[in-house]
Amino acid sequence: MLDADTYQRLAAEYGTPLYVYDGAALTGALDGLRDALPAGTEIFYSLKANPNLGVCALLAAHGARAEVSSLVELVTAVKAGVSPDDIVFLGPGKSRAELAACVATGIRAVVVESFQELADLDEVAAEAGARQRVLVRVNPATGAARSGLTMGGKPRQFGIDEKALLAAGPIGDRHPHLDVAGVHAYLGTRILDAAAVAANTALVLEMAERVAAATGIALGTVDVGGGLGVAYFDGESDPDLDGLRAGMAEAVAPFRERHPHARLLFETGRYLAARAGTYVVRVRYVKESMGKRFAVTDGGTHHHMAAVGIGSYVKRNFPVRLLGDPRGPAEPWQLTGPLCTPHDLVAKDVALPGPRAGDLIGIERSGAYGPTASPGLFLGHGFPAEVLVHEGAAHLVRLRDEPADLLAKQRLPLPFQKETTWSRQRSSNRSSSP
Ligand SMILES: *Cc1c(COP(=O)(O)O)cnc(C)c1O
Numbered sequence: 005m006l007d008a009d010t011y012q013r014l015a016a017e018y019g020t021p022l023y024v025y026d027g028a029a030l031t032g033a034l035d036g037l038r039d040a041l042p043a044g045t046e047i048f049y050s051l052k053a054n055p056n057l058g059v060c061a062l063l064a065a066h067g068a069r070a071e072v073s074s075l076v077e078l079v080t081a082v083k084a085g086v087s088p089d090d091i092v093f094l095g096p097g098k099s100r101a102e103l104a105a106c107v108a109t110g111i112r113a114v115v116v117e118s119f120q121e122l123a124d125l126d127e128v129a130a131e132a133g134a135r136q137r138v139l140v141r142v143n144p145a146t147g148a149a150r151s152g153l154t155m156g157g158k159p160r161q162f163g164i165d166e167k168a169l170l171a172a173g174p175i176g177d178r179h180p181h182l183d184v185a186g187v188h189a190y191l192g193t194r195i196l197d198a199a200a201v202a203a204n205t206a207l208v209l210e211m212a213e214r215v216a217a218a219t220g221i222a223l224g225t226v227d228v229g230g231g232l233g234v235a236y237f238d239g240e241s242d243p244d245l246d247g248l249r250a251g252m253a254e255a256v257a258p259f260r261e262r263h264p265h266a267r268l269l270f271e272t273g274r275y276l277a278a279r280a281g282t283y284v285v286r287v288r289y290v291k292e293s294m295g296k297r298f299a300v301t302d303g304g305t306h307h308h309m310a311a312v313g314i315g316s317y318v319k320r321n322f323p324v325r326l327l328g329d330p331r332g333p334a335e336p337w338q339l340t341g342p343l344c345t346p347h348d349l350v351a352k353d354v355a356l357p358g359p360r361a362g363d364l365i366g367i368e369r370s371g372a373y374g375p376t377a378s379p380g381l382f383l384g385h386g387f388p389a390e391v392l393v394h395e396g397a398a399h400l401v402r403l404r405d406e407p408a409d410l411l412a413k414q415r416l417p418l419p420f421q422k423e424t425t426w427s428r429q430r431s432s433n434r435s436s437s438p
Contacts, residue, residue: 021303027394029280053273058401060084129181186225194233202251281371304341309378332358
């Protein structure tokens with residue numbers, strides 16, 4: 005973990021609000037996970053969690069592959085140095101242009117989510133004179149046994165229902181330009197119980213064998229999803245990696261025996277990125293209202309929507325830390341931002357030791373689903389700068405949005421494009437000067 009002095013230096017150099025990513029935490033999470041998964045399991049980083057180019061490049065250099073879900077994520081992964089053969093593309097509503105880009109780039113596999121998409125991609129591959137490998141995303145008939153956050157066994161826009169797939173017959177034969185090479189399923193997110201992730205994996209592997217038997221596809225690859233969480237709130241703890249190691253080994257063993265050469269893919273975004281990121285904000289004002297203390301900062305929920313609440317009606321706080329010496333006893337504070345809405349509450353009744361105007365506060369474990377999953381344009385604040393600390397050096401990996409960036413795509417309708425008093429004055433000043 006980076007120390008308070010480092011955050012002070014970075015804030016002085018790059019300004020606030022600021023996202024800081026600790027490279028050692030990114031690679032440490034990847035190493036820990038790799039060590040807990042059965043040997044040979046390929047780890048695919050889900051760019052959705054944090055698509056910052058620098059973050060992706062560091063993870064890629066450390067051996068992560070990439071799971072992308074948009075054209076920009078695909079371009080990001082390639083630019084970050086991920087080999088096309090280490091990229092899978094998934095998503096329920098891929099455009100024709102995205103499918104064509106997958107084929108043109110030569111990615112490992114397109115994860116297909118409907119029968120219609122199979123036909124579309126077959127056409128796209130034919131037009132390109134290429135063959136494309138695909139995995140079929142399955143919506144399993146039953147949900148995961150031990151996860152409260154199940155995504156199987158329910159009507160969903162994702163994937164093809166297991167039942168429909170079992171009845172579909174030889175789908176590979178009907179699409180001559182596709183190589184249907186395996187199965188994908190994703191059963192949930194934010195799963196903290198390692199045993200639940202292992203149980204999901206066992207379910208997916210069994211389901212993959214049923215689908216392969218019914219459709220005649222070869223099981224070259226099974227993408228077992230993932231969904232591993234991290235602890236955010238009081239009473240939570242990070243997944244137990246020893247438990248994960250034991251559970252996954254057991255879940256995979258019978259499948260491995262029958263399919264010794266199948267590739268196993270594990271997807272993860274939050275687990276790799278979340279703990280590496282700290283959202284650093286500076287206190288602008290402190291005040292009291294009806295008995296509650298408020299620290300109004302320069303950063304807010306427009307950069308950190310997750311802080312408003314994840315899957316819960318009860319407000320729970322991310323870990324929050326004063327980045328400096330305590331200035332008094334810890335007391336409950338409301339941590340708010342500059343937005344003109346009462347929802348701009350980053351932390352509620354959070355214990356802080358006497359923050360004052362000018363102090364820095366870090367919202368920790370914020371490296372996943374941060375700026376890109378937040379309404380950054382609200383009130384025209386734009387997105388914050390992002391810095392990656394790698395081997396002791398800080399690298400600015402995203403520039404802060406400036407007013408000109410935020411206005412660049414807007415156009416004044418012609419009837420309103422008249423000279424303002426202000427611009428008239430300026431031009432007359434200019435003409436009167438020598
Ligand atoms: C969102 C998503 C992920 C990443 O989820 P995390 O909880 O961040 O690990 C992986 N796979 C699919 C299909 C997803 O939709």
